[in-house]
Amino acid sequence: MNHHVAHRRPVLRSAVFTVLAALSTLAVIATGCSSTSKSASALNDRPAGPAADLSQELTGSRAPFIGASTGLSVPPGYVEQEFVAAGTATSYRASGALGADGRWTFEPDTSADYRTRVLVRRPADPAAFSGTVVVEWLNVSGGLDANPDYSSTEEEVVRQGHAWVGVSAQLIGVQGGPVLVSAPGAADLTGKGLVVIDPERYSSLVHPGDGYSFDIFTQVARALRQGGTVLGGEKPKHLIAAGESQSAIALTTYYNGVQPLTDAFDGFYVHSRASVGLPLVGPGKYADLAGSMAASKPTILRTDLKAPVMELQAESDVAGVLHSIDARQDDTDTFRLWEVAGTSHADAHLLGALSSQIDCGLPINDGPMHLVAKAALRALNTWVVSGTPPAEHPRLATTSTTPVAIARDADGIAIGGVRTPQIDVPIQVLSGEPGTNPSLLCILLGSTRPLPAPTFLERYGDTYANRFETALNAAVLAGVILQEDTAGATAKQTGNTTVSG
Secondary structure: OOHHHHHOOOOOOHHHHHHHHOOOOEOOOOOOOOOOOOOOOOOOOOOOOOOOEOOOEOOOOOOOOOOOOOOOOOOOOEEEEEEEEEEEEEEEEEOOOOOOOOOOOEEEEEEEEEEEEEEEEEEOOHHHOOOEEEEEEOEOOOOOOEOHHHHHHHHHHHHHOOEEEEEOOOHHHHHOOOOOOOOOOOOOOOOOOHHHHOHHHHOOOEOOOHHHHHHHHHHHHHHHHOOOHHHOOOOOOEEEEEEEOHHHHHHHHHHHHHHHHHOOOOEEEEEOOOOOOOOOOOOOOOEOHHHHHHHOOOOOOOOOOOOOEEEEEEHHHHHOOOOHHHHOOOOEOOEEEEEEOOOOOOOHHHHHHHHHHOOOOOOOOOOOHHHHHHHHHHHHHHHHHHOOOOOOOOOEOEOOOOOOOEOEOOOOOEOEOEOOHHHHOOOEEEEOOOOOOOOHHHHHHOEEEEOOOOOHHHHHOOOHHHHHHHHHHHHHHOOOOOHHHHHHHHHHHHOOOOOOO
């Protein structure tokens, strides 16, 4: 088999946060050194601390590995490079209780050497660089490194000229470990780690355990601020930390316990988090998310830091397995929460061609989460750069029954939350509710169902196109779909008008 194709073959990724119910491969806590929080805009007034050595480029006969089914090709005008990130990282222990208000206090514990990798995509022309670097904590829910936030927001990253850096922050991504749910077509890769997947390229990498993951993430951020070869000779103006699913849970702990010590990031893109953060663990250990979900108390993201947070939640995240509703919080001067109706934790856009390999009893969710994700990233970057906050949006409506459930209209579509034309002028029922297959994977993939009666013609007559355009314009004005994405949204929606009840 051609090496390049083999290394880039589609692999189910962040959707596989399926591990939620029993994943023993997670990241946890560490970093920094000063207890003083600084302004995110004060680039030269941050607590001092060690930076990762990013001087060594990784090479090999095969392309850099990333467990993804979309966004594999390097975009035109962009360069992809991969570097060793090396140094000595610190783990952390909690000082006092980890309270529900997120105002946690961490202190240094042990130290260990590390050699992990960072994957970089940046504009080839330095003049095209926006000055923003999106630093993604790579997701290991499927037992390998994946980049779900890049896959969801690639178009926005590229058209803005941002740089993107994926960090192999966790033990399982580098050296492998236990995997509960393997991705379709990836059984020979999951749980192996980079050092086994491609020893020619990655055999020198060593990860000391998830207890050091957060300091590794911080040290990479410090190194990126210095600019240099890793960013084509440019120095960034702003760093945004990004993470989806398991990685968002890691960022929850990072923001509450580590960011106050380091002020390493200027903004946080927290996508599909659970109600808890990741636990602190000892050397050589994996973080136990399942245990944390069962034993930890819900926590909000603390409200006393200056770095703004955009929290983006799918409909299925709110009252489903992640139960983010337990950590639902009000918007503030530094916090926004967008709960998106008709969306699921992972969906057809994220899985790409792999969608056809998964039988959940119904087609999986084919909703607009990626459209809102791109709008959310732009809104956060604007907030970081200019101080202009994103729009506020209502939360999804829920029932008062036990357990809590999403409230739905007569079609079965969620009420409230961030609204899109695919939801408000439906031709199918996009839902966070899964099909009939009870597997954990399918629970996270939601569903796409036919509309109930009346039929499409009876429902819309010849008004559909105008009604959809009106709803689309409203979504653009609300800031939840970008003008640049409207053509694709219209083409996809109007191309399916044969759907009927």
